[in-house]
Ligand SMILES: NC(=O)C1=CN([C@@H]2O[C@H](COP(=O)(O)OP(=O)(O)OC[C@H]3O[C@@H](n4cnc5c(N)ncnc54)[C@H](OP(=O)(O)O)[C@@H]3O)[C@@H](O)[C@H]2O)C=CC1
């Protein structure tokens with residue numbers, strides 16, 4: 001019997017009113033852990049604790065915040081192998097991917113430790129004689145964080161670190177499917193020296209914990225990453241709440257990767273395989289539309305099929321595995337449903353798409369590659385969120401660009417080409433928040449803005465110093481010295 005891991009509310013570890021089980025998708029007989037589920041009343045307590053802690057934390061010195069964030073970073077980085085193993089075990093990323101994600105979380109805390117020292121206001125002349133104008137940034141208040149299962153430590157890190165850095169207090173709800181990494185992060189945060197109530201962890205469902213955060217008048221802002229469907233509900237709730245809440249939404253993608261005739265074939269295949277299938281394709285930045293021009297199309301498809309046949313799909317913790325399992329049965333059902341939809345729509349399943357059996361029972365799916373797809377098909381328009389990509393043929397660069405932009409999403413996009421002219425044109429004209437040249441659409445730096453356009457994102461950018469737009473509010477002060 002393992003102990004049920006508790007929630008952290010107002011500086012204390014507390015029992016929940018239910019339990020959520022964390023199951024290893026590589027081996028569904030393996031119980032990773034059991035976690036106390038918070039109910040509405042406990043979530044309200046966490047909000048009250050965060051509200052009470054806010055005035056003092058908002059006034060804390062940059063040195064205090066630097067020290068806390070730096071301490072969190074140091075512990076995460078020192079334990080990256082162990083935490084990476086936990087992450088891979090609960091989410092199904094491969095071990096190197098899990099360790100990489102943990103390292104990224106540690107680096108994010110280090111970055112925001114430094115940011116705490118860099119937050120300085122501005123002073124300027126007034127348009128009226130004799131007056132001074134000062135611009136300062138103040139924290140927003142209690143921030144509710146609702147995070148998804150696909151990056152169980154990096155996404156919480158890139159929300160919690162800036163929130164604390166700029167003087168906000170936090171109520172953090174990890175995805176119920178993968179609470180382990182969020183819980184481990186919370187333990188580390190509790191050892192950082194921050195006062196009780198500044199950071200609170202409430203594991204529980206979106207419909208209870210998430211909904212309470214959305215409805216509560218003392219939550220000033222919501223930072224959300226997840227599906228478009230839930231994102232819309234969050235936007236609505238934040239606008240209808242009284243007072244209205246600030247909110248930021250990072251949602252889906254249907255990210256294009258354009259491959260031009262002049263691309264280096266080997267590079268294009270590596271970029272496409274990484275972008276579409278690594279992390280089991282469960283990245284909002286994954287390349288799910290591979291838009292390939294006529295002259296390279298057949299060679300690209302043949303090379304992709306060959307490369308995919310060499311990928312090892314197995315237990316995320318096994319050495320040498322390229323792709324772990326799908327996160328759970330419901331996501332696997334969604335992937336299989338879309339594979340059937342693609343076939344029914346007339347696309348050709350050129351590789352994969354079948355369930356795989358491995359030593360232990362898990363959600364193993366052979367990466368699927370469709371060809372002969374067109375951009376009107378559902379497999380080219382709707383986010384699948386699994387290891388499924390579709391090749392769409394284009395006559396030339398101009399048509400490839402038009403297809404690339406013909407989507408309701410706009411998170412990431414990429415192009416493989418050796419032409420400076422096309423690369424430059426694509427960077428300027430691709431309607432996405434992040435553009436990659438000869439690089440996978442997924443996999444980004446932690447010190448620069450992350451976010452998209454159109455249906456992919458709403459509100460201020462996350463990550464890097466741009467995160468301050470969301471986690472602070474600007475005050476304009478006028479002084480007449482007399
Ligand atoms: N763009 C991205 O980064 C991601 C996109 N997705 C997409 O979403 C699909 C479904 O995945 P899923 O995890 O269910 O995504 P959701 O959008 O449902 O979940 C994301 C987070 O929102 C919470 N949530 C759900 N409903 C509510 C609500 N009514 N009020 C407040 N919070 C809520 C969830 O809680 P809980 O799940 O704990 O109940 C979770 O913490 C995927 O197949 C994929 O297409 C998923 C993950 C990330």
Ligand SMILES: O=C(O)CCC(=O)C(=O)O
Nearest residue numbers: 282283284285442443444
């Ligand atoms: O591509 C990345 O590095 C980040 C992807 C991401 O944030 C997501 O899938 O939610």
